[in-house]
């Protein structure tokens with residue numbers, strides 16, 4: 001029975017939640033026991049019959065009763081104070097209980113709060129993952145950053161050293177520049193004075209050039225505006241046949257000797273000499289270079305604004321084409337390529353004095369009084385026809401003809417090759433056609449000196465005439481007769497024109513043949529003309545050689561009026 005309250009109080013404690021155990025302190029357990037009445041009576045019994053009874057004599061019952069009464073009173077007092085205390089404790093207990101229930105509420109609240117937090121925490125779990133990822137990224141980036149910072153530091157160091165180096169270089173450059181600037185100033189002054197000197201020298205050069213041209217022209221005039229050179233072709237076997245004699249002392253004479261046998265045999269054979277003299281006579285040994293040297297001054301005149309005409313006259317096979325065109329190797333090149341070379345070179349030299357030249361080439365063939373473009377490269381079936389026209393400016397032009405602007409010697413060589421091809425095509429259909437046609441190469445020269453406001457215009461004509469041999473009328477018939485007539489008439493008309501010019505006749509019959517009509521500008525008083533008379537050395541060519549030399553001699557005797565430059 002005495003253990004029951006304790007059991008009860010223990011059950012009270014056991015029934016409480018673990019959280020309440022913390023609140024039910026030992027004092028509170030004691031208070032609960034006090035509240036129990038059985039427990040109180042038990043204590044009083046112990047006191048009255050256990051402790052108090054032991055001190056009195058067994059017979060002193062009154063004393064014992066007194067003691068007991070005292071004790072009861074005492075006890076009652078104590079019980080009252082215990083009750084009071086208990087009341088106080090009860091108050092405190094109820095307060096604690098209300099506090100406990102309040103705390104329990106709070107705990108409940110906090111629990112619900114915690115469960116809320118747990119839900120939120122769960123919701124935030126992916127955020128945590130994100131956060132983890134971000135933090136791993138962050139650590140990676142931090143590493144990168146620290147790497148970059150390292151690099152940056154290295155770069156900074158490098159930059160600093162380069163800056164220092166550059167600054168040093170800059171200061172060196174600056175000092176060099178200052179030095180160069182002062183040198184430049186010196187040079188500019190030098191250039192300025194040199195420019196002045198050049199201008200003075202240019203002026204001197206120009207007046208020198210003018211003087212040269214004047215003197216050159218005077219020499220040409222003294223030599224005569226129409227000159228004749230004779231050239232003897234070597235024999236195929238080499239050397240020279242007896243009937244042609246070239247006096248060693250003189251390079252202007254040629255003697256054609258004819259031995260006439262005595263028919264009776266009673267008298268000695270007689271020798272008849274035909275003496276001719278020309279501006280120059282070239283023997284069979286004369287090289288192409290020697291020939292050209294003699295005419296190069298004339299070619300120079302073309303650049304000075306004079307019309308120049310060089311033609312080769314002679315029988316077939318006498319060396320006209322060899323003289324005018326030559327062969328393709330350097331030493332054997334003829335007058336046309338050499339003249340073109342000289343014109344280009346002189347043009348380049350004159351460029352230093354402010355001259356700018358334009359060269360235009362044409363190449364035409366006259367066969368049977370018909371013109372044919374030797375630079376034509378189109379279809380044979382579409383080959384155009386040509387007419388010679390005289391312009392208002394008195395210049396002669398050919399319709400539908402190729403006028404090709406030329407800039408280099410090679411280009412001119414190319415044109416000569418085209419002309420050769422064109423001629424050989426025609427040749428296949430008509431044997432030996434080239435011998436029976438005239439070929440006329442013309443280089444039109446136009447010069448402008450912008451600085452001095454001077455221009456010049458001229459034409460360089462280089463002509464390879466048809467073979468001059470005469471045929472017995474009885475021997476020629478049909479086409480051959482027609483050709484012969486055409487050649488003879490154009491060549492004899494050439495002679496007539498030259499003679500008429502020499503005689504200063506009022507009418508010059510240029511239009512009587514295509515050749516003279518085409519060469520009109522180059523044959524008149526305003527031109528310098530040179531004729532090559534080419535002769536064959538073979539004895540059976542004696543008659544033709546004599547005829548050629550007679551024709552050339554007639555031309556040589558002509559004095560055509562003073563040429564004037566087409567310079568404005």
Ligand SMILES: Nc1ncnc2c1ncn2[C@@H]1O[C@H](COP(=O)(O)OP(=O)(O)OP(=O)(O)O)[C@@H](O)[C@H]1O
Nearest residue numbers: 233234315316317318319320321322323434435467
């Ligand atoms: N001075 C020379 N030295 C060496 N060979 C020459 C000379 N003159 C001409 N010949 C040669 O003689 C041949 C005939 O010359 P070329 O063809 O020039 O005569 P051509 O008068 O023009 O004849 P064609 O009237 O038929 O055109 C050619 O083989 C040429 O190479």
